[in-house]
Amino acid sequence: MEKTYILDNGLLELYVLGELNANEQAQLETAIAKHPELKLQLDTIEANFEKMALENAIDAPKEVKSNVLNTISKSSTKTVFIAPQKSLRPYLNIAASVAALLFIGSIYMFSQLNNTKKQLQLVEQENKKLNSNIENLNNYLMETNKWYVAINDPDVQKYVLTGNALMPEATVISYVNNEKKSVVINTKYLPKLDDEHDYQMWADVEGKMINMGVIDKNKDMLAMNYIDNAESLNITIEPAGGNDHPTVSQLITNIYLN
Template sequence: MMDRNTIKDTGILEQYLLGELSEDQRTQVEDLLREDADLRDYLGKIEDDFEKIAFENAITPPAHIKSNVLNHITDTDEEVIIIPRPQKNQLVTYLAIAAGLAMVFMVSGLWLYTQWQDAKETLEVVQNQTNDLRDRIVSLENNLNETSKWYTAINNPNTVKLILKGNQISPTSSAITYVNHSEKTVILNPQGLTKLTDAETYQMWADVDGEMIDMGVIPSDQNMIVMKYIDNAESINITIEPKGGNDHPTVERLISNVLL
């Protein structure tokens, strides 16, 4: 059974104005309204609030519509039909329709925004993947160009292939050098050299009339290395030196040599 407090606390009056109550509930509310003046005043305030919201969100029609309507009324001889002002219950119904449409637009806008955010994130992922793929392609092209350069150099008819085998100091070591006297180039493949400690490095020397001339320190992280070409060299030699190289060879740590 409904009473004043139940109606106020549960929002039944708002449902009554919006036409959302059953026939039985509506009858009970109307019976209470006839008996309770305070409740009728409370209902009036709710109606006024709804009406205020409706007018605050109303859209003003274009100015020419009013003048067109007035001109039509003035020029016509037909009976003027007076349209009665909608009652408050009708106004509330219109307000409910407008509120429903606003809710639809809000949900649609939220859905579109979510879709846009998802599309933006997907685009960023695709762009990152594209940049990564582009970097890989550039790296592969560089590697291919580098490999092609080495292949052309070592397969030149004027290039001589020499193998430097390790001696008793480093019996498992070996290296391959490609010497082209016409173009004055020396290329070294050091991958067969035994790994040294972090404090040591390999260094290549050219023997010219008994004098050892530096051809360069041999990096441990490269497959093919361009070394210095020394004119009139009689042999090529490899020694173990302190990290960073030496200005003269440590003869007692000579691990390999080959005659030219």
């Protein structure tokens, strides 16, 4: 039996535990006698198991100790024959088995604890995601309700701005409330622009164009600045971020107010 085979297959441990058959045990003992390093490792393993057995030992009941002392006292004049010390291997086997069960149980409990922690983390993540979705939905509903109330006010006047020859596909719906001094527009049907340009809305007051604000590319419904005495609404294409005056050549739609 080769030394490498013995070490790779843990035969020394199995030998200490008494798990080898007679033939394997005989071969192993021959190899141990041949290789001193195997004998040294075997002694180390037996010492470790013995230490484990002592660490896990259970103290004997007090009455056992009393009985032993009484027996010794009564037979103090008699010759006591001490039986040859028995091998510790059976006890080591038991201790090793108990330790193995405890170790396996610890691993199982640790694994279960980790799995439980992971499941709790997943549940917590799902709860956070659900709460976030609920919050987003509530915000959306509140936003939608706000626009619904604004555009359905009895004082609102609706104007549809259609695109001109420069951008015939453009359509913007404007809701003007002169009583509450508010302007809301729906830009859902306004073509998307590149990052270098923005739409900007203007109010014409006695021939002067007044800025109503840059149209947000990321929103379909938005409130614009209300301008008193506006005669018309106009939308132009301007450099990103808006302009301080309208680029007339980039006017895409306008409508006169009543």
